[in-house]
Amino acid sequence: MNEMSDPHxxxxxxxxxxxxxxxxxxxxCSKRCSDLDLGRWLDGRYVIETEDSPGAEDDEN
Ligand SMILES: [Zn+2]
Structure with a gap:
């Protein structure tokens, strides 16, 4: 599994x-995401709409 650095x-x-x-x-992580999740279910779909161009959502650490 993916363990976090903080064991506590x-x-x-x-x-x-x-x-x-x-x-x-x-x-x-935020109210925005909470709202997104709620809207996701209400809308009956799992995708998140983004105004950015598709494919640019892969953030690099
Ligand atoms: Zn979030």
């Missing part, structure tokens, strides 16, 4: 954008 607290990655989640918006 396991932080789940945001299911939307894979960033570390925050307690306030668990299991998401």
């Amino acid at each position: 607290k396991f932080i789940r990655p945001c299911p939307i954008c894979r960033k570390p989640a925050v307690e306030r918006y668990m299991p998401f």
